[in-house]
Amino acid sequence: MTPTADLLILNARVLTLDPGRPKATEIAIIDGKIAAVGAKGELASLRGPGTEVIDAGGGSVVPGFSENHMHLFSGSAELVHLQLSGVHGLPALTEAIRNYGKDRLEQVMLFAQGADYTILGGEERLTRHHLDAIWPDQPLALFAPDHHTAWANTKALELANLLHGAELRPGNEIVMGDDGLATGELREMEAFSPVQAAGGFARYRLGLATGGEPDPRPTDLEWRTDMEVMRRGLEYCARHGITTIQNMDGNLYQLELLAAIEKEDGGLPCRVAIPFHFKNFMSLDMLEKASAMSKAYDSDFLRSGMVKVFYDGVLDSWTAVMVEPYADRPDYVGEGLFTPERFREIAIEADRRGLQIAVHAIGDGAVRAVLDGYEAARKENGARDSRHRIEHIEVVHPDDLPRFAELGVIASMQPPHPPGCMGVPLEPTVSRIGRSRWPLSYAWRTIKNAGARICFASDWPVSPISPIRGIQAAMIREPWQATDPDQSFTLMEALEGYTTEGAYAEFREDRKGRIKPGFLADITILNADIESVAPDKLGEVEPAITICGGKITYKAN
Template structure:
């Protein structure tokens, strides 16, 4: 191999966790790794006739961002859906839907994303009758930003066989009206998955809805379409400076698509982890499939080895599991998708197999049950460096805070999610939680100070994907009341949560997540010097180049 570097990034203001540098530096890249980082221009021996020179122009150069909780396949497919962020009131909704519907007469069901729970105000919730006024003959379904509640019109309910209701497993609900028919509100995946399937969107949601494989097997044309959708998602991530994707839904089909793209294109633009999604209707012997996926896919760019579980739902639809009742439903604590006993059995078996576990747990009751399951796995299988995860942790009980560090559990949290951050309305969430629980809601700082590892993410397409906007949300977060603890992060802490902590939760902190010699050349070049601008202006910053494994995967130029 030539002594010359393949790529030199000059005039770089290196901003990397664990590294203190002043002035400008040059970063040398060869063979997919960082060869060296030196002050000024670096040694002359780095520069050869074929070396590509990239001028960072004094802006921050960071490790490539690790998006530690997202939904790649469905998120990519949703880019073509009607986006309703900011839409308020029936008139605005009507105008948006009818404009979107033009030229889409052939679609059985129109899909819209980002409908706020308070779209009709803080007390009124959408019904099928509201949506029938907008689209009486064509199916229409609107999804809340959290993707845990949807509202369908009568035609969509008829097409999916839900108008007269359907028996569902615990934690899912088709809200029924006094007339004995569905109101149109569908809570959790089992309730709205039939509408997605009827509208031709089911394949993109299989990793979430069933964890199973397409049946029948997609045709050659459908396979090519799905590869293109996956490519769209990968490129969208690269444009936002992302070099690692930790997907949080999965099946074998997604792995096969990504492997085909890697073979056809020569490389993937991002490193991707796809888990096995364990659902509450599965038996623990299904974890053999998770082990098979882990053994088959374990490269630097494409891997499995994680079991994803949904323990509960979300606060806004009362489907999160709480220790004490909801503040606005004093007789109700929520119903889990798993019982504590069911989850304990899954955790013990997955841990015995050496698999990592990642569990969606939003309410403090769900978090407690998941920690209990991880403790049971330790007791049954012995202590190991498992780095099991809990996703979201929107409310945590005070007694459980030290257990994260004690059990070695990683807190995977989302800066765009707290009400008041990134335009998320305060209601109905803060009233649903209740003032007494506010101090331990979205408690990033509290958990970090107690010794927990914290990794950040967007949960895209639930929230905007940009890690920079996520850092802005983490740094500028304000209290709901003065007596609440300050949960905000500093710039170095927020960057760490999107880089080296992402590497840590993947067991790869020795090879990625930092800009230092010998590490993988996953690098993001930004438009500004992050340390030189006011934190409130962070949203003006954008990636201008993304490099993954030494290969430029996005460039503005």
């Protein structure tokens, strides 16, 4: 007897990303997997009395989106912070902070996200004095969109014991003024983590800041609060059509929270991968914890198996590592969070353990050092299908382009990040890079043409989470000058970056990333036919229904 479908999707424009059958109009789902894909009427025999039928209304149906680089726990917690994206000028900033803060006077600290480096206009940098004039009597901290710089008022600096500066490891800086006191600008995590801790935000940033566990162990109330924060973030992801999350900061605590949610009725609405975050103050034996996390969590819904590393910072605060000096700071190339020698040791040991490695590397000097580390690991341990990754690659040196394919390294890149895309201002980034390096900045097409595998992501909460808007950004990307190469992607290439290439990056291409019989039933139904929408209007398309493992995890009203 032929089994009947649990779910039947009809009247759809299915983009399967399966070369064997690129398009279809119907999909049948049984027991959490895709049972059949067909043309109109072909799956009628699978319809039974208990089948739930979904009419896609002629909208596109695509494999569930894989968000291949994001920060789930901190992003979830930040959803309730003041959001400053699009706010420019001191008057607008003042109004936004005062309107937000007036009803939150009981909070230990006010947090705001998305403050552009040029939020004041021109080259003037935000300081504690600006913030004191806006909000003097309560601790206040603003964070740049890239989450690599913060600006704190005097109350926040005093609460975090940073007003007089502090000794920090390389790659981190508390900017000091001529008066011997902190200006309020805090560059990189070690500089601003004390502010977050003083404001009660430390647990949500542990996976980024230390890679360690909450100490002391959270109380029952804190645990329940953190569960609710995590649920809120997962629901937010599902609302945007996401079925897979590749998190890029991690600790055991996040895995424990997600495992507890998985046991609840309904389970996890998204599949989640959580890495072990190796920091520059750790010893190599800490990688044993990464191996233990990998063994303990390795299912299709919740897994580990990756080591995440930050090699450098970001361009806008001169903390990215360059091969040649910054164009606007010709005596400086940046300072890495690791030395090349130390990173090679880490890469060799993590690779020896069979762990995948993902490294934040923004500058071309950092990218080169990471590739050198991966090459050293291959020479030491032998070649294997490691699929090590480099995250961001905002500038790459031409000599290093062929090395991605030669070493099998995945380029994990973010279409919303380039200045000029999705409202990101051109300055100060383009002046930091310099015209001579523009052709190899955010160079998705150039890297792809060199033979690399590329997966896409938002880096949420650094950029808006929407994969649809990310696809649009990849398609309408324009060069900064006429002589620069075109780095844009086609619709199908960008869609692959958020689906099949994400599955490949996590060694799951045999079961996800395509709409194909036998694959996991992770599907996103959109409210329009994306092939007929103009690229510059694509961001207006929204998910209508998200399905993960055969369960509807989001449905628009």
